[in-house]
Amino acid sequence: MIGPRIKELRLERGISQAELAKNIGVSQKAIDYWEREVNEPKATYIIALCDFFLVSADYLLGRSEL
Numbered sequence: 001m002i003g004p005r006i007k008e009l010r011l012e013r014g015i016s017q018a019e020l021a022k023n024i025g026v027s028q029k030a031i032d033y034w035e036r037e038v039n040e041p042k043a044t045y046i047i048a049l050c051d052f053f054l055v056s057a058d059y060l061l062g063r064s065e066l
Contacts, residue, residue: 001062002046003037009053009060010035024048 010020010031017031024045033039041049050057058064 002040002060003035005060005062006031006049007035009049009055013053020052023052 006020010017016028017035018028021028021031025048026041026045030039030041030045034041046057046060050060053060056064
């Protein structure tokens with residue numbers, strides 16, 4: 001569930017994978033893998049994503065709605 005949420009939030013902000021990657025300190029490839037659910041982000045990056053998008057970890061992980 002985290003991949004589609006990351007992509008949804010990124011597109012709502014109108015930013016590219018590269019821009020998101022730069023803001024949270026990962027490669028663009030990492031964002032691509034997360035969005036396609038090839039890999040999942042480590043806890044430290046989940047926190048960074050939550051801080052960047054101003055959402056809860058529960059929302060990002062698909063455990064709640066906004």
